[in-house]
Amino acid sequence: MIKDKKAKRSSHPVMFFIYMSILLILISGIANALNFQVTYDKLTTIAGEVETTTVAVNSLLSLDGLKFLITSAYDNLISFVPFGALLIAAIAFGIALKSGFLKTLSNKLTKKIPKFLIVFLYSLLCIVLSIDENVGYVLLLPFGAVLFMSMNRNPLGGLALGFASIASGHGAGLFINSLDYNLSSYTEASAKLLDTEYTVSQSSNLIFVIVAALLIASICTFITEKIVSRKLGRNNIDEDDELMLDEKDEKKGLIGVLIATIIFLIPIILMIIPSSKDGFIGLLLDKSQDTYPKMLFSSDALLMTNLVGIISMLFAVQGFVFGVITGTIKRIRDMVNFSTDYLKSIGGIFVLVFFAAQLCAILKESNLGVVVTGTLSNLIAASDFSFIPLILLVLVVTMLANILTPAPVAKWSIMAPNIMTSVMKANITPEFAQLVFRAGDSITNCITPLFSYFVIFIGFIEVYTKNKNDFSIRNCYRLILPYFAVIAGMWIFMIVCWYIIGLPIGPGIYPTV
Numbered sequence: 001m002i003k004d005k006k007a008k009r010s011s012h013p014v015m016f017f018i019y020m021s022i023l024l025i026l027i028s029g030i031a032n033a034l035n036f037q038v039t040y041d042k043l044t045t046i047a048g049e050v051e052t053t054t055v056a057v058n059s060l061l062s063l064d065g066l067k068f069l070i071t072s073a074y075d076n077l078i079s080f081v082p083f084g085a086l087l088i089a090a091i092a093f094g095i096a097l098k099s100g101f102l103k104t105l106s107n108k109l110t111k112k113i114p115k116f117l118i119v120f121l122y123s124l125l126c127i128v129l130s131i132d133e134n135v136g137y138v139l140l141l142p143f144g145a146v147l148f149m150s151m152n153r154n155p156l157g158g159l160a161l162g163f164a165s166i167a168s169g170h171g172a173g174l175f176i177n178s179l180d181y182n183l184s185s186y187t188e189a190s191a192k193l194l195d196t197e198y199t200v201s202q203s204s205n206l207i208f209v210i211v212a213a214l215l216i217a218s219i220c221t222f223i224t225e226k227i228v229s230r231k232l233g234r235n236n237i238d239e240d241d242e243l244m245l246d247e248k249d250e251k252k253g254l255i256g257v258l259i260a261t262i263i264f265l266i267p268i269i270l271m272i273i274p275s276s277k278d279g280f281i282g283l284l285l286d287k288s289q290d291t292y293p294k295m296l297f298s299s300d301a302l303l304m305t306n307l308v309g310i311i312s313m314l315f316a317v318q319g320f321v322f323g324v325i326t327g328t329i330k331r332i333r334d335m336v337n338f339s340t341d342y343l344k345s346i347g348g349i350f351v352l353v354f355f356a357a358q359l360c361a362i363l364k365e366s367n368l369g370v371v372v373t374g375t376l377s378n379l380i381a382a383s384d385f386s387f388i389p390l391i392l393l394v395l396v397v398t399m400l401a402n403i404l405t406p407a408p409v410a411k412w413s414i415m416a417p418n419i420m421t422s423v424m425k426a427n428i429t430p431e432f433a434q435l436v437f438r439a440g441d442s443i444t445n446c447i448t449p450l451f452s453y454f455v456i457f458i459g460f461i462e463v464y465t466k467n468k469n470d471f472s473i474r475n476c477y478r479l480i481l482p483y484f485a486v487i488a489g490m491w492i493f494m495i496v497c498w499y500i501i502g503l504p505i506g507p508g509i510y511p512t513v
Helices: 013-033 063-071 073-078 081-098 101-112 115-131 133-150 155-168 178-191 206-232 247-270 292-297 307-326 332-345 347-366 368-382 387-404 408-425 430-443 454-463 473-501
Strands: 037-043 050-056
Touching (some): 013 347, 013 454, 037 368, 037 408, 063 073, 073 081, 073 347, 081 307, 115 133, 115 206, 133 454, 155 206, 155 430, 178 408, 178 430, 206 430, 206 473, 247 307, 332 347, 368 387, 368 408, 387 408, 387 430, 387 473, 454 473
Antiparallel strands (some): 037 050
């Protein structure tokens, strides 16, 4: 952990979430007393219907607010998406870890592949799998810690690298994903308010986001190798249950895992093949959609709604097969014990999750995020900016709005109508405006405590911090800030240069008309 002389006097991060909750409650009361509200145009459906909406801040210092605080704690936890995802993933990850599979796999990879390339590929994988935040944060983060320990590096470096890659690279990627599908629908509907014939392709940002993904992975690799890993030093975590496996057994186990993985993936592949008939083929697709990307990435597609479960099941199968072949699993009870032991080791995360869930619920109930986002959106519509000043205004407004409203689609449904009115009049294409929004949304993901997956990151930091007195919010931020600063500069530089040069951002799509 990065040394901090004041860390020993810092309160536990649980208190940070409690203080933030109290602060939001007080702000909601003051804002309500001052009649803080906003009127804005919002897209109510992706079909392009717009309605003028007025939203006021709800006071949680009122009787109704007090009733909410007293009665909703259980519901807040159960509806908090990372809670269920983490629980499911932990059961499977424990089997894969304790059986020796993940450690053996990591050791083999780090012996045969240069360390800097391992770091780059891991970062790129995190960016690609950010299409489903559950998979990235609950499975790839702990895997990053295991990977770094296999390189005799501090596992905190793997956690920081993984979190920065997933959070700051959420708007990037190597192929069309659910974010393209969701955002482009609102972008097209908003553009049609001015041009009824305008259409937006899901691939409209593809060229830019591919370049961004490769650059972010490269930047994260450089920061990890030159700054973070050097400050953190070597691995300092003692592994209690060190497994001594024969090299031949390890090889047999990995071959068995490869065969099991192929067998596991065959039905999954069949279930994502388009078919006009209802049946096993195409089961995981949303067949109500008219194109394959929409079928695959629709919010109603079974693949996307169950991706964390599918990958967790794969981890469990891999761990089971490896354990049976190498002898680390001799009976079903061993698998249960592996999951139980791992859950015990990460139990502190669930305490943090409880208080983070209450914080996010308080924010939602207060309407503060919606009111601030709507106000900032109106600021764009009221501005007379054009060209680069307008682009930077949209970027900064999105960054600020994302601190209180991290959900990209909910935010875009509020901001898109006002942004499209301004950018299209300034001869900027709606697709480029969408791209600017994606950049701003990604930049501040890794620093807002109101982002629901932020608590997963700091929870794993506690798990892999040897001296618990060093575990503080301050040190968590010190791990992530180098990534935030450089990646933010990269997003801004890319957007400005792309606009000035006029490079295509997607097939046949340019920044200006």
